[in-house]
Amino acid sequence: MTALDRIAFIGNSLPRRCGIATFTTDLQQAVAASAPDLATSIVAMNDGDGYDYPGSVGFQIRDERIEDYASAADFLNEGRFDIVSLQHEFGIFGGEAGAHIAGLLARLTMPVVTTLHTVLSKPSPAQRGVMERIVDASSRVVVMAEKGRDMLRNIYRLPADKIEVIAHGIPDFAFVEPDEAKARLGFAGRSVILTFGLLSPNKGIEVMIDAMPSILRRRPDAVYVVLGATHPHLVREQGETYRIGLQKRVHELGIEDHVVFLDQFVDRKTLLGFIAMCDVYVTPYLNEAQMTSGTLAYSFGLGKAVVSTPYWHAQELLADGRGVLVPFSDVVATGNEIAGLLTDSTRRQAMRRRAYASSRSMTWEQTAKRYLSTFETARRSRLLNVVAGTAQARPPLLPSAPPELRTDHLHCMCDDTGLFQHAVHSVPDRAHGYCVDDNARALLLSCLLGSAGERHLAEPLTARFASFVQHAWNPQARRFRNFMSFDRRWLEEVGSEDSHGRTLWALGECARSDTSPSRRRWAAALFAEALPAAESFSSPRAWGFALLGLDAYCAVVAAPSSTIQLRTLLADRLLALLSTVQTPDWVWFEEGLSYDNARLPQALIATGLSMQVPAYVDAGLRSLRWLVGVQSTPAGLFRPVGSESFGDRLSPPKAFDQQPLEATATISACLAAWRADGDAQWRTEALRAFAWFMGENDLSTPLVDLETGACRDGLHRDRPNENRGGESVVSYLLSLAEIRQLSRMSGDRPKLAPLRVLHA
Template sequence: MTIVHRTSTTTRVAFIGNSLPRRCGIATFTTDLQQAIAATGSADTAIIAMTDCGRSYDYPTSVALEIQEATLEDYVAAADYLNRGGFDVVSLQHEFGIFGGEAGSHVIALLARLDMPVITTLHTVLAEPTDAQRRALDRIIDLSSRIVVMAEKGRELLRTIYRVPAEKIDVIPHGIPDFDFVDPEPVKAKLGFGDRTVILTFGLLSPNKGIEVMIDAMPQILESRSDAVYVVLGATHPNLVRDQGENYRDSLVERARHLGVEAHVVFKDQFVDRETLLDYIAMCDVYVTPYLNEAQMTSGTLAYSFGLGKAVVSTPYWHASELLADGRGVLVPFGDAKATGAAIADLLTDDARREAMRKRAYSTSRSMTWESTAKRYLASFETARRGDRLKLIPPASTAMLANVPPPAMQLGHLLAMCDDTGLFQHAVHSVPDRHHGYCVDDNARALLVACALNKSGEQRLSEPLTARFASFIQHAWNPDTRHFRNFMSFDRRWLEDRGSQDSHGRTLWALGEASANDASPSRRRWAASLFIAALPTVEEFGSPRAWAFTLLGLDPYCAAFPGDPIAERHRTLLADRLLALLEQTETEDWVWFENGLSYDNARLPQAMIATGRATRNADYLAAGLRSLRWLIQIQTSPKGQFRPVGSATFGEQRKPPLAFDQQPLEATATISACLAAWRADGDGSWTAEAKRAFGWFLGENDLSVSLVDPETGSCRDGLHPDRANENRGGESVVSYLLSLAEMRQLARLSGDRVKPELRALRA
């Protein structure tokens, strides 16, 4: 077999799944995705085709290798072929029924042997898997660098049932052809349905499709539209034919005859090519998917019909519930012929409503074209490649992870510091201080905590509390000034019409994080919308920290919404500004962005590291790493302990930092920056620095005083030269909890069984 090695300018992508001319939805999807990726001109592609037992297919040249689904040796040979073939990534199309072994477990033998990252598209995510299915899917998820699902429901199930980290999941809708919005009448004449009102269902025929429900609805529809015809386009599923012959199709024909509608139900028993399929969809007036099972994550036929601008009536299976929400289609109960008939009859007798629904579907679907889908897959591939290039901690360094584990996550003090408005700014000892009210800064940090607690192994913050932080941020947005307000009195009066540049940037950071990692799909959409609305304001800012906070929000936002031109432009703009500052200010002994040090210092290098890693910009990454190394050096006491830049330093110009007062947010920023550096260059010394900074909270500091109460999760506001500050305000508790969440995530990497989790965290 000839191996084609990749060139230096292209990515080699192998797709594992069924392939045309095999007749099934996975085969159509795999082929369409492969062709869309190839059409971008930025990738060499090949398909590793799964062949079902006792079958053979005349595969096209795009199929480089085939695997007999029941032959385990074929899976091992395929892994060897991919490893020797210079492939950069593998895109696995997963469905339980297409791989051999118990619950499709044979494919694990292939994935476990691959040297390149695997991006797995899950066409089904089961809410109630069998034990065998759960074991197989857990292992496939572990072996995958990224997981793609086509609906938000898939993300939800992966997070809640399979405990997949949010940052590992991409939601990429099913692709659709870029087809013109056409009048059905000319195509009806072409296909022999002129002067008829056409209802269409397309797909391989099987009992779970609910065709009998639609046939039962036809008498009711004919009362309103006597010219209606229901076209059922598609061959019977090959597996059904193999086991039962055409008994199911025959039963449908008999059902139509018994109801007296046989002249109005047309069965087209054929597996049509794409051009013919698009013609049939184009000619229909209403497309219907009367499926009987809620647990359908995606439907290619639904996506295609929606994308061609059809009025769609469907049962509320998961894909349809999302795609057709907000009036983009009509949902009817499962198995309800009466409701189905009424919905279709209403559409067929209301031309204006049907046409409006068609136009809304067509305009909404433009982001789902195969061209757009290919770009989103390429972005996911590149994210996986970047993560795969990072080296895991060498065995000699993993000993650093074997220390005493961080404390348990306790949220009692955080809850005590909140009321029905949000998080209080200050406390007197551990008692919330209502006198100073609230600020958007602390509520934004609290939303970051909520997102951090969505990671595997942590208990989520309660939904009402997370919603409260989000609501505070929403209320802080002043659309008249295009700024966020910051300070609010206890009686809920805003004390300004706009807050500081830094508070605006920090709020964008929280929104960007929430747009990717909030537990609620609705809130993720809210966060993304407000983020992009408030982002342009940052262009007028001169604060380097506001730039850095915004870049930290752009990092997850751009990962969740790749290719957003507004976000990408601002990311480049702000990173270039920070880089220019460093180049202007840096000397041999002052490797910093400004002439003085201030608060939240480590967020500046963290922003450059994260941005450099995400954009593959070596200059950004190098700037972040060298400035962080310098900062770490000056934040180390003579005894080797972490000593954050004290607040007494603020305003000093190019002088060594003063020791006091020391504040929790400096330790938190340093921990995050060091872990970002570790993810970027794989140097295990960065994790040691993160652990050293975290030790500051626990008493490894100048006063040997612990700042935290592990029973309540409270944190003192800082260290004075002679004592700890006994007040435990909002900023301190969220700073500690953010750091604790990161260190607990790091601690989970210890032990042999968590190697896949380590890879996920590093990805």
């Protein structure tokens, strides 16, 4: 196995002001310094403020913008990073309990190692759910204290071999006496007590202020330095009220000459100078449930005498005489212990040396080595699991390697005009000619093949299908024709609304992803010319197809306001249908189920994500969840809505005839849902639908010929349909392309071509 080449870190990053930002930046720099040829990059979380990031930040996520998380996953996957190191703290990610980050992790192709900066002993249901999704997506989980390991095992039931304890890193700073730093910073001749970090009420600064009078009685030269800006979130909510309250308390006690507030966020060099000058460092935090304190680790690592309340990190780090623990909010004990250390230099020096000696394994150089070892273990485990077919991130229905993508039968079903509609067994049936529906589907497929690097397969097909679509356009009627006879006569002047909508969809995708710039321009121009007709359509599926086309088109074209208005109109129509028709038992847009059903929720999900309209996404997810439920057998197999159901009103779908189109639509819609909320169950449902092609169906009969890429037209009650028409082969190949992408995202990247998920 080759050495790690590329490592990405997700978390806050300097110059954002917070402990996670400092940690992420320090860890990235330490790992980068450990190997000259190792490339590293940070995916930085933003909280609404803009930051002047250095070049080490390769991508930024706006914490409440769900589409940014999907884009970040694309950035990481396309960047071929070997490992992602996630810094997790509930408050830095968007969604309920920070759920958006789970959606990002679910899409990644590489192993994830997550550092948990907080482990909650009593999580809310939402917090527990998010935590479980994160650890499930992680190959290894890192905590910084043994307490964290115990909680993960006992509360979250993680196996011991998945957890690593790696101490918070510290700078490798010499053991020095404080006098030189005191003189340089203006505190010569003073006994200095220091607290640093972002100010917030949970830090217990008021306890230390109240302890100062008793300290001054025994050590009149003492000064308490509070170094740090107020936490940005607190400033946004309350301004400087907390700091002003602390200053007021100092004034009331008459100790203004002995308490110094330095309202600044300092760089590492300046910070190390302040730590070097202090005689006692104090962390009077008010809450036991603090798994990690970077300020404690830094001061301890510089060999300082530390007085702290017994939060979890401090209990472990300061045990065995390496520091002093005092009860929470205990002013008397805090004052006595600090005064005792300031007046007993022998005890203080002994404590300092014990702390410094025991911290040498915590330097960032050593910490980086521990992380790199963990990264290597995570990657090795992932590769071994893939070989054994047991990768943790692999949904249960995913085969060890999806079938190869064979296009023999697709070529057989085409002539120089386009794709034939039907076949008798595997022989093209010329009697039924062609239709724009099937050629539009085929254009979608060929664009996908081209963008996935299969240009030698895609180019002649793409040109052929595009030519058919162009010829189908009737400029007088401003509509697409649909059916053409074998002798190239159009059998109608205007095709169905659904065929028009599906052709718009294909043109939108062609405008976005075709390998030919000229053809992309052609597709965009014809799309714009054909789009206005969709406003008068009454078919929900035509609306859905048009919305899928708009999703692709608007991603690459600066659409005019009229296009945006039409997009909103079509989505609102679907939303209104769902609101009007749905009941507690029937969460659907119509009173009956028909064909290509899953494209309706897919269209709403895709539109909601790109237009940032949560109501569209929610409606799409709800309706798709219901549809998936009615398309499942009691044994858990996928059972698409049978054509015998078409026209039935508010009735459970009939089982037959089952057609490939429904499986393909369900796979695409489930992957769109997965992109929307990151729930791994959507992947499972997509795989269940693909397994239908492979024989996991009511008749336990494979529908595909793996040697030629042909696909039977469906399942009857007692047998498969032996005909292998154009719609079926294109449906299967589209689904296979998406499942190959899903497999790559689950760890099989070396075996598979880099396909992307279509419309997801």
